[in-house]
């Protein structure tokens with residue numbers, strides 16, 4: 703009988719950004735497919751409710767501040783101490799940062815904060831997990847970027863830069879660790895129905911949906927399916943790639 707490569711039995715999967723939106727949906731999915739999920743986020747309340755929903759143990763819940771390098775390394779040290787292995791890292795944490803900001807008016811502290819969470823945090827996470835994956839000659843890393851990293855949105859300079867940087871980082875890193883049994887990919891969604899868009903005004907939402915040939919926003923569960931594939935042993939010959947979840951908006 704064919705093996706089910708999408709199953710996570712016996713695997714430890716870290717989901718960063720799990721308290722909300724896409725991260726929450728993928729944590730649910732991995733858990734339903736047999737994985738030991740370790741959920742992590744800055745938002746402790748969101749983590750607590752997901753812990754209860756999925757009946758997780760205490761050692762499967764770990765808070766982190768992705769904008770702080772030592773917090774990121776403490777997370778991985780604690781995960782390895784509790785679970786001895788990490789098969790996959792799925793990083794969905796992120797912030798939008800400043801919007802509607804003219805290039806001339808960019809505020810550097812807000813710019814740096816967005817980059818440190820969306821880009822540096824993703825790099826610090828990758829640096830921290832790779833040695834453990836190399837030891838076992840197996841690993842899957844999936845980072846959530848954005849269509850903004852491919853096309854750019856006016857007035858969102860920090861966000862665009864962070865997501866384009868993430869796509870570039872993943873491409874280079876993939877080549878370096880390809881022979882170690884580790885794949886690393888990113889994913890570029892268009893608009894997805896999550897709390898991140900809760901405050902987006904009707905007009906902007908209409909404009910964004912107008913650019914999606916399917917004529918609708920995506921659901922977090924649809925993105926979670928792709929991330930679960932990227933984090934599974936089935937994703938064995940694809941690395942350095944940017945997967946698409948844009949309802950047909952991106953054709954490249």
Ligand SMILES: NC(=O)c1ccc[n+]([C@@H]2O[C@H](COP(=O)([O-])OP(=O)(O)OC[C@H]3O[C@@H](n4cnc5c(N)ncnc54)[C@H](O)[C@@H]3O)[C@@H](O)[C@H]2O)c1
Pocket residue numbers: 718719720721722723724725742743744745748766767768769794795796797798819846847848849890891892893894895896897898899
């Ligand atoms: N929703 C969309 O339309 C959309 C589109 C393209 C890309 N994305 C990307 O998808 C990812 C998930 O977004 P979402 O829509 O689920 O948003 P969300 O706001 O629902 O979830 C983001 C999570 O990241 C966490 N987070 C924020 N700062 C953190 C920090 N410093 N340390 C640790 N965790 C932190 C939040 O607490 C939250 O739980 C993000 O990277 C986002 O940029 C979203």
